[in-house]
Amino acid sequence: MIGHELGGRYQVIERIGGGGMALVYRAHDILLNRNVAIKVLRNQFVHDEEFIRRFRREAQSAASLSHPNVVSIYDVGQEDDIHYIVMEYVEGKNLNEIIKERAPLQVDEAVRIASQICDALDHAHHSQIIHRDIKPHNILIGRNGRVKVTDFGIARAVTSTTITQTGSVVGSVHYFSPEHAKGVAAGEKSDLYSLGIVLYQMLTGALPFLGESPISVALKHLQEEFEEPRQLNPLIPQSVENVILRSMRKNPEERYHSAKEMLQDLETCLLPERRSEAKADFHDDDDIDKTRIIPAIKPVQRGFEGRGEEGLTRRQMEPESAPPPKRKWSKPALWAGIALAVVLILGVLVWYFTNKLSVPEVAVPNLINKNIEEARTMLDEVGLSIEEPVTAVYNPNYGENVVYEQSKSPDTMVKKGTHIALTVSTAKVLTAMPGYSGQKYADVEKALVALGIDQSRITPDERYSEEFAEGQVIGTEPAEGSEFDPETQSVTVFVSLGNESVAVPDLTGKTEAQAKKALEDLGLVLEEVQQDSSFNIDAGKVIKQWPYEEGESAQRGEKFTITLSTGFPPEAINYTFRVPVTPTSEGTKTEIRIVYSDARKDGEQQEWGIRTIAKGQYLPVDLVLAPNKDGAITVYVNGEYVEAYEVRFSDAKNGTVDEPQLPVAETPAPTPTPEPTPPDPTIEPEILPPSDDGGEAVDGEQTGFILNDKNSQASNGNGNGNGKGNKNKDKH
CATH class of the missing domain: 3.30.10.20 (Trypsin Inhibitor V; Chain A)
Structure with a gap:
């Protein structure tokens, strides 16, 4: 079965238990992704139609129960000859294991467990479902302490033809109610009797009735009184003992009328005012099934009772009285009838159990060196079964799950249904x-x-x-x-090695995406992005970073904030100032160098560029101005300082900047010989690349100069370049 997939959805993982009728496996529900328990009917019952029909009907009835203390039934199915019930998987132990480990249990723990069992029975009884097999083996205790009652309806499925084979009567006879032992219909009160025995066992660690055979135990349920629990465990309060005494009355009429009534008694029995209550008193004379000593019936003498010396007895001397009425003999006759009935009942019980438990003998097969599943099959074939749980102990001489010891030697004759204890080797203990x-x-x-x-x-x-x-x-x-x-x-x-430190990169001038990638490559995190205006950094690029600057060490995982530029602030203006320049003499190549400063780069001087000219012209210089951030331009001719200009923000904003006129270049005096060759008008002055901010020539000319010939020289010009020209009202 292990590894088999039942119903196309239940993957069988391992075997976790079993009994006379069925084996229990842990499986995984592939569809719902959860663990489930699957009870599989043993092979010897798969052809008993009556058993299968009742088995399925009772399982389906149990599936209708929905209670926190009842193991839920999920599914009932059949695959070939495999009949199975899928139910809730409870991680924990059964009550029988707990009793073996640490009985007697604490009184409050035992009462708590019994209360939850009783609550489950009350729910089942309201649905007309009688458990009929309440015992510690069928009580599961989850890891959270939740009690779960299992196997609802299974005992009810046992027929007269299978009761002997399954061994369920033998296995459960210690928890039989008297009416169950008689073979009469067992109702709700039968479950309460069994629960009383379970509570008795939890508190004392012992069973109320023991015997050499199942028959002797069953007869004790009918005839004998059990040792009261407080005699075995004086720590049991009288109120708790009263619950046990009442639930285990042989006469069902003297027990609790319902599980609900017993539950109410359990819930209050540990109250301080009840702990020392009086011992429960029952009228045993009303129990007709109680074993009694019946006085022998003496023969009645008619006539003389004896003679004295006078020859006549008093009876002879007195007149003969009328015979006593027959009703005086009714009580002995009643007792005789009761005794006869008891004898007949006992005889029937002895005959019943003798016939039902009389089974043929079979030879035990040799299971040594057999795999556990193979051994199970061999035992099933001869009508035997494995005693659960199987003992698993590592043995280096045997493989995993291989049998190396069995409780009955091969070829030993045992009765069918006998449980054979096996010891298998486990994998090496890890x-x-x-x-x-x-x-x-x-x-x-x-x-x-x-x-x-x-x-x-x-x-x-x-x-x-x-x-x-x-x-x-x-x-x-x-x-x-x-x-x-x-x-x-x-x-x-x-x-x-601790958290790794990395050197922080310079993010200035990077886009947001570039900055984020640079940080992530080093295990750093970009957490926040802010924005601010800037005269120095283009829009969309990083102005500053926080909390670490370039070159500082930061632990991996540190979070950073960057500030992106939105460009120039709204109050800034662009202004193009035309710088007038002339060669040292007309036609002579002259080197012009311009340096400027404005609102950018915090007012630092910047190179505009170098031009080589041979004619006078205007050179445009683009400035960015802002309040308190004026512009300044310095001109060098052949490396020597010549002139400086100041451009104020207020003048540029109002259009009142004074732009100087182009100075008149000096014409050299003619020499007698030889006559100098006039400058070639086709020779263009050397133009160096514009600065980063650059500028376009006035009126679109690349050289950006304006020629002043002799006929068009400005009337108000002067030779030192300080003359005032027309105000440039264009704003660039």
């Missing part, structure tokens, strides 16, 4: 890797050696970590919780 995160490497190394790992197989691996300080262990390989063999496994211990 060690779970402990968690060492946050500890020092030296301490972890010692701990690993103590686990049996040779020091030569322990390797440190240093790496940066944002979570762990330098020198602390980050983790191991194999990882925490992983199983490994200390005798062969090599272990890598990851040790932290």
Whole structure:
């Protein structure tokens, strides 16, 4: 079954239990991605149509129950000869395991468990479903302490033809109610009787009735009184003992009328005012099934009773009285009838159990060196079964899940239905890797050696970590919780170097995308983007970065804020100032160098460029001006300072900038011989590339000059270049 996929959706993982009628597996529901428990009918019952019909009907009835203390039924199905019930998977232990581990339980814990069982029974009884097999094996306790009752309806599916084979009567006889032992219909009060035994066992660690055979135990349920729980455990309050005494009355009429009534008693029995209440008193004379001592019936003498010396007895001397009425003999006759009825009932019970439990004998097969599933099949074929749970102990001489010991020797004759205890070998016991995160490497190394790992197989691996300080262990390989063999496994211990530091790059002038990538490449994070105007940085590029500047060290993961430029502030204006320049003499190549400063680059001087001219002209210089940020232009001729101009923001804004006129270049005196060759008008002055801000020539001319011939010289010009020209009202 393991690895099989039932119904196209339930992947069987492992076997987790079983009984006389069915095996239980843990499986994974592929469709709903959850673990489930699957109960599979044993092979010997798959051809019993009556059993299968009742099995399915009762399982479907149980599926109608919806209660937090009832194991939910999810699905009922059949695949070939496999009949199965899919139910809720509960992680935890059954109550029988808990009782074996630590009985007697604390009184409050036992009452809490019994209350939850009783609540589940009350819900089931309202749906006309009788459990009929309440016992610790069918009570699951989850890891959260929640009680879950399972196997609703399964006991009800047992027929007279299968009761012996399944062994369910034998397995559950210690929890039988008297009416169940008689073979009569077991109702709701039968479940309450069984619950009383479960509570008895939790508080005392013992069963109320024990015997050499199932028949003797069943007869004790009918005839004998059990040892009161307080005699076994004096710590049990009288109020709690009263609950047990009432629920375990042999006469159903003297028990609780319903599970709800018993639940109410359980919920209040530990109240201070009830703990020392009087012991419950019941009228045993009304129980006709109680074993009694019946006096023998003496023969009645008629005539003389004896003679004295006088010859006559008093009876002879007295007149003979009328015979006593027959009704005086009715009580002995009643007792005789009761005794006869009891004898007949006991005889019927002995005959019933003798016939039902009389089964043929079979030879135990040899299961040594067989896989557990193969051994299970071999036992099923001869009518035997494996005692659950199977003992699993590692044996180096046998493979995993291979049988190496069985409780009954091969060829031993045993009765059909006998449980054979098997011991199988497990895989080599592995060690779970402990968690060492946050500890020092030296301490972890010692701990690993103590686990049996040779020091030569322990390797440190240093790496940066944002979570762990330098020198602390980050983790191991194999990882925490992983199983490994200390005798062969090599272990890598990851040790932290602390958080890695990186040198912060200069983000100034980068776009947002470029800045983000530069940070991410170093393990840094761009968290926030702000905006501000700038005279120095183009719009859309980084003006400044925070909290670290270029070249500073930052830990990986640090978060940064950058400020992007929105361009010049709205109050800034652009202004083109035309600088008049002339050669040293007309036609002579002269080097002109212009340096300027404005609102950009915090007012620092910037090179506009160098031009070589042979004629007078205007050179345009583009300025950016702002309040309190005026412009200044300095002109150098052949490397020597010649002139400086100041352009105020207020004048540029109002259009009142005074622009000088082009000075008249000096004409050299003629020489007698030889006559100088006139300058070639086709020779253009050397033009150097414009500055970064550049400017276009006036009126679109690349050289940007205006010629002043002899006939068109300005009337108000002068030779020193300080003459005032017309105000340039164009704003660029």
